[in-house]
Amino acid sequence: MVIREKIFSTITDVFKRHGGTTIDTPVFELKEILAGKYGEDSKLIYDLADQGGELCSLRYDLTVPFARYLAMNKDITSIKRYHIAKVYRRDQPAVSKGRMREFYQCDFDIAGVYDPMIPDAEIIRIINEVFDSLGWKGTYTIKLNTRKILDGIFQVCGVPEPILRPISSAVDKLDKMPWEDVRKEMVDEKGLDPAIADKIGKWVVLKGQRDLLEKLQADEELSANASMKQGMDDLDQLFTILEYFDAMHTVSFDLSLARGLDYYTGVIYEVVTEGSAPAVSASQAAAEPAKSFKKKGPKSADPDADRSDDPTLGIGSVAAGGRYDNLVGMFSGKTQVPCVGISFGIDRIFSITKARMAAQKATVKPRKNDVDIFVMAFGGGKDFTGLLKERSQVCTRLWNAGIKAEFLYKVKPKLPAQFKAAEQNGVPFALILGEDELAQGKVRIKEMGLASDHPLKEGELISFENLEDEVQQRLTLKKQLDSIVREASGLRVVHGIKGEDVQVSASDSTTPVPVAQAAESTDTATSSSTSAPAAEVAERASEEKPAEATSS
Numbered sequence: 001m002v003i004r005e006k007i008f009s010t011i012t013d014v015f016k017r018h019g020g021t022t023i024d025t026p027v028f029e030l031k032e033i034l035a036g037k038y039g040e041d042s043k044l045i046y047d048l049a050d051q052g053g054e055l056c057s058l059r060y061d062l063t064v065p066f067a068r069y070l071a072m073n074k075d076i077t078s079i080k081r082y083h084i085a086k087v088y089r090r091d092q093p094a095v096s097k098g099r100m101r102e103f104y105q106c107d108f109d110i111a112g113v114y115d116p117m118i119p120d121a122e123i124i125r126i127i128n129e130v131f132d133s134l135g136w137k138g139t140y141t142i143k144l145n146t147r148k149i150l151d152g153i154f155q156v157c158g159v160p161e162p163i164l165r166p167i168s169s170a171v172d173k174l175d176k177m178p179w180e181d182v183r184k185e186m187v188d189e190k191g192l193d194p195a196i197a198d199k200i201g202k203w204v205v206l207k208g209q210r211d212l213l214e215k216l217q218a219d220e221e222l223s224a225n226a227s228m229k230q231g232m233d234d235l236d237q238l239f240t241i242l243e244y245f246d247a248m249h250t251v252s253f254d255l256s257l258a259r260g261l262d263y264y265t266g267v268i269y270e271v272v273t274e275g276s277a278p279a280v281s282a283s284q285a286a287a288e289p290a291k292s293f294k295k296k297g298p299k300s301a302d303p304d305a306d307r308s309d310d311p312t313l314g315i316g317s318v319a320a321g322g323r324y325d326n327l328v329g330m331f332s333g334k335t336q337v338p339c340v341g342i343s344f345g346i347d348r349i350f351s352i353t354k355a356r357m358a359a360q361k362a363t364v365k366p367r368k369n370d371v372d373i374f375v376m377a378f379g380g381g382k383d384f385t386g387l388l389k390e391r392s393q394v395c396t397r398l399w400n401a402g403i404k405a406e407f408l409y410k411v412k413p414k415l416p417a418q419f420k421a422a423e424q425n426g427v428p429f430a431l432i433l434g435e436d437e438l439a440q441g442k443v444r445i446k447e448m449g450l451a452s453d454h455p456l457k458e459g460e461l462i463s464f465e466n467l468e469d470e471v472q473q474r475l476t477l478k479k480q481l482d483s484i485v486r487e488a489s490g491l492r493v494v495h496g497i498k499g500e501d502v503q504v505s506a507s508d509s510t511t512p513v514p515v516a517q518a519a520e521s522t523d524t525a526t527s528s529s530t531s532a533p534a535a536e537v538a539e540r541a542s543e544e545k546p547a548e549a550t551s552s
Contacts, residue, residue, distance in 0.1 A: 004350055006484045007134065008084060011106045011344060014129045018122065020082040020108055025065035027086070031055040033331075034064060044089040046101075058088035062107040063263070063324065063341060070111060070339075071331035078112025084346075100347060109341030111328075117234060120267045120323060121241035123342050127271060127319060128247050130344065134353070135477045139455055140273040140318070142250050143175075145257040146235060147264050147322075149216070152228025153255070156221055157199040159192065165262060166190045171204050172258035175272070179205055204256045210239055212253045231266075238267060259322060263330075266323035267340070273318060273352060318352065319344045357481075372475050373398055373405040374422035378415055378434040378444075386412035387433050394431065394443075394467070401468040403475070405431075422448060428478060431471070432459065443467060445474065 034045055034057045046058040059065055062083045070076055084106045091101060108126055110119040124142060131140050150168060159167050170185045179201055186192040186200075206212055213235055222228045235253070242248040259268040321342035328337040375394050377387040391407045398405040406427075408418050422430055432444040446459030462470040 003353060003484050004346065006480075007346060007349055007353070008106070010133045011130050011346075012082070012084070014126060014133060015082040015106075015108050017129070018108070018126055019080045021080065023066065023069065023079075023081045023083055024085070025062065025069055025083065026059070028056045028058050029065060029068070031057045033057075033068060034060060044091055046088045046090055060089060061087050061343065062105055063109070063343070064327065066107070066109060066341075067263075067324070067327040067339065068331050070328045070337050071335070074332070074335060076111075077337065078114075080108070080110050082106070082108045104346035106344040106346055107341055109339055111337050111339045113338055117238040117241055117267075119340050120238055121245055121247070123321065123340055124242060124251065124269065125245040125247045127269075127342055128250055130319075131271070134349070135481055136273065137477075138460075140250065140271055141252050142269055142271050143254040143257045143317075144235075144251050144267065144269045145254055146231040146267045147259075148227045148231030148234065148266060149255070150231075150258055152222065152225040152231055153200065153203050155227060156225050157203075158196045159200070163190055163192065167192060167200075168258040171200070171256055174204065174256035207252055207254045207256075209248070209251065209253050212255070213239070234266065259320065263324045263327045264322045265325045268320075268322035269342075270317040270320035316348065317345070318348045369425050369427075371404045371406050371425060371427050373403060373429050373431050373471060374418065374425075374427040375405055375407040376415065376418040376422075376430050376432045377413055378432050380414075384412060385435075386410070387435070387438075390433050390438065394433065397468060398471065401472065403468065403471055429471070429474065430459075431467070437461065438464060441465060445471065447474070447478070 028048060031045075031047060032055075035042065045060050048056045048058065050056060062085060066081065066083065070079075084104065086102055087105050088102055108123070110123065112119075124144075127142055131137070150171070151164065154164055154167060167186055167190055170182055170190060173185070174182055183194075183197045183201060186197045187194050206215075208215075213232060216222055216228070217232055223232070239248060239251075242251060257268060257270065259270070319342055321340070323338070323340040325338040326336060327339065329335065375391045375398075377391055379385075379387070388411050395405045395407055408421055410417070419430070428448055430446045430448060432446060434444070437443060441464045442461045443464050444459045445462050447456060450457045
């Protein structure tokens with residue numbers, strides 16, 4: 001519960017920062033309110049009947065109830081709202097992957113008439129701020145498309161209007177299955193002409209950013225389509241505003257993104273991270289029956305059985321949304337209120353956060369002092385100076401900024417000895433200086449104790465000029481995560497997570513090892529290189545240091 005509440009508070013802070021006000025809507029609606037809004041996903045709606053026989057449904061999402069709220073309150077013509085609440089779907093559960101029938105969503109929507117693409121760009125900026133604040137920086141991608149471009153491609157390729165939405169839903173499965181399986185569904189199940197399917201396949205497998213948009217604009221047949229042209233103009237403007245917001249770096253223009261809900265009218269997006277996709281596709285599982293998923297226990301045919309171990313079932317997107325300009329009009333009949341929004345799947349975010357904590361647990365070292373940064377020199381060979389001056393000056397800058405730092409008291413330290421000293425004292429970050437990188441105005445920061453398959457295992461380059469700010473940002477994020485873990489460690493069970501599964505070892509009473517006394521390996525191979533490329537830093541730190549020192 002502690003971890004979940006921290007996620008809630010982090011997201012809420014971002015929502016409020018952007019002017020959001022909270023609105024609550026009913027947990028169930030009349031069935032007719034939800035009918036016809038979700039396309040093929042309508043089968044996942046929970047239906048109810050009250051004592052009088054009136055048909056109701058549990059809310060499938062927070063978007064349709066919000067649209068009905070706007071239709072009922074005609075005096076509200078513009079608003080930024082957020083809502084955190086549970087929604088319900090009769091889906092196949094996989095609890096450990098955050099796929100449940102009752103789960104939390106956090107929504108932020110901007111309603112009102114504004115100049116094109118400005119609200120859409122702010123929503124994407126909000127996505128960046130949320131996941132960066134949660135410590136996911138560099139590990140997520142915002143897949144983006146627009147219904148207008150997708151419809152334009154379908155029209156140019158010759159998809160009949162009656163099956164346009166079913167074909168769109170099939171294309172949306174490209175993140176879960178290969179194109180061959182999607183094509184088979186289009187042809188065999190949806191009745192699409194194979195030649196048309198092949199034309200679609202030429203486009204929907206493409207991804208990029210402005211380069212892909214320019215490729216579409218250069219195609220005369222596509223550019224002649226009205227829907228396509230409008231969609232391309234929208235994205236051109238959106239990309240420009242995203243650059244203003246410094247939010248373009250996380251975006252991937254993905255022509256396979258369709259979003260199955262019928263109410264979307266313009267830009268659509270979803271956020272994916274490692275673990276989002278299934279381990280294997282359904283066709284792979286069928287081709288390898290010995291490895292395919294088998295439900296456990298006597299109720300193997302039970303649709304309610306937990307499918308957490310099913311390799312064909314991934315976590316899915318952790319956030320999704322888009323523009324829905326016509327949804328309010330479906331309830332009011334006259335008034336249209338353009339809207340755009342995003343929905344964060346809290347339980348999926350929680351599941352991934354828990355898994356990352358578990359992966360990092362085994363490599364977290366006890367803290368023996370309060371030092372946060374160990375400044376190191378990388379290099380070797382007869383021309384290696386040891387960078388004593390640079391290490392001293394960097395430490396001085398960090399101390400002046402109030403950051404706890406130290407370095408090895410050696411003129412020409414070897415990299416394994418420096419890593420060993422940092423590990424023995426439980427220092428969480430290493431700042432590695434290399435002559436070539438310093439000449440380029442860069443240094444490498446590396447978080448200690450990350451798993452071997454962690455995307456930042458080898459560290460990342462940061463600006464030497466602004467290293468105090470860069471270091472402080474990373475220390476703040478790590479301290480937030482450590483605080484969550486320590487609070488959770490005292491809990492017996494938190495929504496199926498045992499406290500000991502996410503516990504960080506507390507500092508023991510062992511006296512810190514003075515850096516001046518850190519042992520230095522005598523058999524370390526030297527190198528003539530004086531820069532610190534990531535792969536070489538990792539290789540030296542793991543292979544050359546003494547056997548008793550654990551991997552960094």
